[in-house]
Amino acid sequence: MLPTALVHEIDRLVREGKLSQRQIAAQLNVSRGTISAIARGRRGLYGKDPLDDNSPLAPASPPARCPHCGYRVYLPCIVCRTRAHRQRLRLLVLLAATNSSRPRTTSLFNRDAKRSA
Numbered sequence: 313m314l315p316t317a318l319v320h321e322i323d324r325l326v327r328e329g330k331l332s333q334r335q336i337a338a339q340l341n342v343s344r345g346t347i348s349a350i351a352r353g354r355r356g357l358y359g360k361d362p363l364d365d366n367s368p369l370a371p372a373s374p375p376a377r378c379p380h381c382g383y384r385v386y387l388p389c390i391v392c393r394t395r396a397h398r399q400r401l402r403l404l405v406l407l408a409a410t411n412s413s414r415p416r417t418t419s420l421f422n423r424d425a426k427r428s429a
């Protein structure tokens with residue numbers, strides 16, 4: 313993906329109208345299709361910039377194998393954190409269902425509770 317500054321420079325040159333799309337493409341070493349897409353508004357004015365070292369999004373260490381899921385990730389593993397979060401949500405939904413007065417779910421859980429008591 314192109315850097316944001318380059319995309320904005322292309323947009324500026326296109327709107328300036330002094331150079332043809334072909335000339336802009338040759339000057340900035342970008343494909344004519346990209347220039348055309350920016351000129352027609354088919355491509356947004358976004359880009360991807362390399363993360364600087366002080367960015368909170370920059371990984372602190374090289375990717376490593378997660379001990380839980382086995383994926384090669386930047387630790388802490390977001391996959392495992394997301395799975396744990398979803399598990400907690402499912403548990404909350406289940407607890408809410410057992411605490412509600414709906415007879416179908418409560419009877420199911422009350423049966424288990426009576427058995428263990």
Ligand SMILES: [Zn+2]
Binds near residue numbers: 378380
């Ligand atoms: Zn993991």
